[in-house]
Amino acid sequence: MTDYCLALDIGTSGLRCQALDMATGETIATAITQHHPIPGMNVIDHVNYAIQSGEDVANGLIIGAANQLFASLGIDLSKVKRIGVSGNTFQLSLFENIEIRDLAYAGKNMLKSLGVVPPERNGKMLKASELGLKDVPNADVIIPPAVTHEIGADAIAMLKMTNILKEKEPVIVVDYGTNAEMALIVDGKIYTGSAAAGPALEGQEIERGMLAAPGAVSDVNMEADGWKCKVLDESMIDREGDKVDPETGKLVAKGEMDGKAIGITGTGVVAALYCGMESGKIDTPVIKTPDEKIHLQDDICITSHDVDEAGKAIGALRAGFLTLLREAGIWTGDVKKAYMSGASGLYVDARKAMKIGMVVPGAEHIVQFGNTSIALAREVALGDMDLNDLREFAKKLRATHVMFATSEVFKNIYSIEYSLWCTGMPASEYNNMLDIYNLPPLSESAGEITVERLSRTDLPDTENSKIFILDEPGTILVGEVFDCIGCHRCMKACPEQAIEIVKEGDRTFAQVKSDRCAGTACRRCEHACEKGLLHLREYKIKV
Numbered sequence: 001m002t003d004y005c006l007a008l009d010i011g012t013s014g015l016r017c018q019a020l021d022m023a024t025g026e027t028i029a030t031a032i033t034q035h036h037p038i039p040g041m042n043v044i045d046h047v048n049y050a051i052q053s054g055e056d057v058a059n060g061l062i063i064g065a066a067n068q069l070f071a072s073l074g075i076d077l078s079k080v081k082r083i084g085v086s087g088n089t090f091q092l093s094l095f096e097n098i099e100i101r102d103l104a105y106a107g108k109n110m111l112k113s114l115g116v117v118p119p120e121r122n123g124k125m126l127k128a129s130e131l132g133l134k135d136v137p138n139a140d141v142i143i144p145p146a147v148t149h150e151i152g153a154d155a156i157a158m159l160k161m162t163n164i165l166k167e168k169e170p171v172i173v174v175d176y177g178t179n180a181e182m183a184l185i186v187d188g189k190i191y192t193g194s195a196a197a198g199p200a201l202e203g204q205e206i207e208r209g210m211l212a213a214p215g216a217v218s219d220v221n222m223e224a225d226g227w228k229c230k231v232l233d234e235s236m237i238d239r240e241g242d243k244v245d246p247e248t249g250k251l252v253a254k255g256e257m258d259g260k261a262i263g264i265t266g267t268g269v270v271a272a273l274y275c276g277m278e279s280g281k282i283d284t285p286v287i288k289t290p291d292e293k294i295h296l297q298d299d300i301c302i303t304s305h306d307v308d309e310a311g312k313a314i315g316a317l318r319a320g321f322l323t324l325l326r327e328a329g330i331w332t333g334d335v336k337k338a339y340m341s342g343a344s345g346l347y348v349d350a351r352k353a354m355k356i357g358m359v360v361p362g363a364e365h366i367v368q369f370g371n372t373s374i375a376l377a378r379e380v381a382l383g384d385m386d387l388n389d390l391r392e393f394a395k396k397l398r399a400t401h402v403m404f405a406t407s408e409v410f411k412n413i414y415s416i417e418y419s420l421w422c423t424g425m426p427a428s429e430y431n432n433m434l435d436i437y438n439l440p441p442l443s444e445s446a447g448e449i450t451v452e453r454l455s456r457t458d459l460p461d462t463e464n465s466k467i468f469i470l471d472e473p474g475t476i477l478v479g480e481v482f483d484c485i486g487c488h489r490c491m492k493a494c495p496e497q498a499i500e501i502v503k504e505g506d507r508t509f510a511q512v513k514s515d516r517c518a519g520t521a522c523r524r525c526e527h528a529c530e531k532g533l534l535h536l537r538e539y540k541i542k543v
Contacts, residue, residue: 004028004080006073006139007377008066010087010095011154012036012043012178014211015062016374016459017069022081025382027461029073031468033515034211037065037475039536040519041205042196043090043179047104048520050094052537057477059097060541061514063132065473066095070136072468077135083128084380085143086373088179089121089152092143096124096131103149121146123387123394142380142387145394150401151192155181156394157376159190162339162369170330172321172360173339175372176201176266176348180317183399184324184335190399191328195320195410200309201266201344208300210263212343212458213469217241217264217296219349220271226252227275229268229297231261236457236467238347242297246281249295261298267348269310272302274352284311284421308422315417318357323410325360326439327402333362333443339369343458346370350451357417362443370455378460412437477512479539483531484508493528510534511542 002021009016014033021028038046038061050058070077085095093100102111102118111118123145128136144153154175159165164173164185174182180197183190200206210216218238219230229241241255264272276282276294287294287304294302325331338359340350350366353359359366379385404410416433419425425433431441457463484501490510491499498516502509517536526534 002079004075005082005084005381006070006080006136007374007381008069008083008085009371009374009377010062010085010091011373012046012088012091015065015069016371017066017073018374018378018459019073019075020378020382022382027465028075029466029468030459030462031069031072031470032211032213032459033065033069033470033473034213035515037061037473037515038094038519039512039514039517040521041178042198043088044196045519045521046094047090047100049537050100051104052520053539055094055097055100057541058094060132061475062091062095064475064541065470065515067134068470068473070133072470074466074468078137080136080139082381082383083133083136083139083141084377084382085141086153086157086377086380088154088181089146089149092146092153093119093121096126096143118149121149123391125387144376144380144387144390147394147397147399148401150194150403151397151399153376154373155183155192156390156397157372158341159183159397160393161372161375162341162367164339165190167337169337170328170335171337171339172324172335173341174317174321174345175341176317176344176358177342180320182321182324184321184328186328186330189328190397191324191402192399193320193324193402193404195316195404197313197316198309200269200306200313205309206264206266206269206306207303208263209269209306210265212236212265212267212347214467215259215262217261217268217300218347219268220275220296222275222279227296228253229255229261231255231257231297232265233257234467235463236459237463244295244297246275246294246296247289249299249301251297255297261296261300264296264300264302265347266310266344268296269302269306270344270348270356270358271352272296273307273310274349274356276302277356282307283424285424311421312418314357315414315421319410319413319417320404321360322413323404323407324402326409327400331440331443332360335360335363337365337367338363339367341369341372343371346453346455346458351449354445354449361445364448365450366452368451368453368455370460371458375460409439413439472513473515475514476542477514477517477536477539478542479510479535481508481510481533484533485531489528489530490525490534493524495522495524499525510539512536512539
């Protein structure tokens with residue numbers, strides 16, 4: 001009789017789950033969502049939604065998506081004994097359904113006026129039934145501790161799973177995701193930060209973008225007669241795709257993949273940006289092709305909007321790690337080793353990423369690690385990492401957290417990045433702009449760079465197990481719309497096709513696919529309704 005455990009990673013861009021054989025540690029199946037179930041594209045959107053619509057609603061969406069993921073694994077869920085969970089502090093607080101306002105608001109006086117008592121986040125073991133997780137009645141759920149409200153389990157995973165704290169020389173690790181956690185270690189001191197890079201580097205807010213999944217273009221390389229794509233196969237391993245003419249999309253040579261590519265990951269976008277800039281087909285923010293698009297295989301294109309979105313994300317990353325360097329009293333050229341974590345950090349071509357600003361200039365050794373968050377969840381689920389050991393590790397961490405939102409250095413550097421990516425400022429002016437803000441010039445990139453890729457796939461141990469992609473997690477928000485005239489302007493205005501107006505007898509309802517909805521940062525559907533009848537923040541989960 002096989003007993004199972006589950007590893008659940010609650011990321012800002014989506015949920016990922018793996019079913020493991022408790023006796024052998026073998027991965028039985030993997031399931032992922034294509035989007036996060038809470039409306040919005042980043043953690044700020046999720047915070048706003050949870051506060052405006054209610055923490056119970058936000059919690060219900062996460063738990064609902066987790067239940068759907070578990071059901072898709074194809075195992076006997078009654079045999080699940082333990083569930084290890086990882087994610088940032090906000091996501092885990094919503095998962096547990098505890099207070100989040102202490103994460104959203106700065107200042108003790110503000111929290112006191114609201115009557116907010118910050119909850120303990122020192123790690124817990126709960127029964128699955130207490131959390132609303134269905135069909136796993138015998139499972140214990142283990143939630144790792146946070147260090148502070150800014151440094152959560154995902155940051156602990158990033159530090160612990162990479163063993164970065166054992167490094168003797170200055171070293172930096174960046175989790176290349178929507179929330180872009182990063183840590184710089186100098187003389188045993190830890191400096192942490194979190195840049196709201198947005199979802200572009202995970203393939204979202206990109207016209208044909210998607211999370212890393214089978215069928216996604218993950219890399220692009222220039223050759224003399226065309227650009228060759230790489231595509232993720234069913235085991236999430238990148239394979240040779242088609243070679244095409246980037247100006248027309250005309251097929252030059254067929255690749256080894258049988259099926260068509262269905263979209264492009266953030267890493268593919270980075271590679272296309274690099275190729276475009278190196279070949280002169282992209283002069284940010286302009287694409288210099290006849291139809292102002294970069295063509296890849298199977299009619300997948302990169303647009304000027306994609307360049308803009310990816311550029312803002314890359315700019316936030318570079319502004320973030322430069323701000324940490326400044327805080328530590330060092331600069332580019334002082335950090336010779338850089339770790340790249342997360343799906344984007346693993347699949348991206350590290351040299352291309354460095355060339356366009358995603359890796360600290362002057363680094364000579366780059367280590368690509370993969371998804372540290374789910375790696376931690378796996379060890380917790382299998383019992384290889386004890387909750388008390390994690391508490392001790394968190395207690396020993398004494399980090400200086402740099403709030404980028406209030407940092408003058410971050411603001412100044414990001415203004416340079418925005419000028420570079422979005423307004424056409426020549427790259428040759430970058431150091432001159434740094435000088436205006438009394439910042440040193442960037443170091444030249446190292447001539448010889450050693451790249452060490454420690455894993456073939458972002459999700460561990462998927463070569464011999466099934467991967468299920470949950471396109472529709474079934475998280476629907478519904479609200480009645482009074483006096484609706486059925487013009488459907490709201491539906492036409494939604495860029496994600498998330499909203500549908502449904503008639504039931506003489507009543508009209510708006511149904512919103514929560515994982516598709518861009519949340520409070522969008523609200524185009526609300527603005528499109530001339531009578532102001534839509535109020536998404538009031539909608540409840542459809543049962």
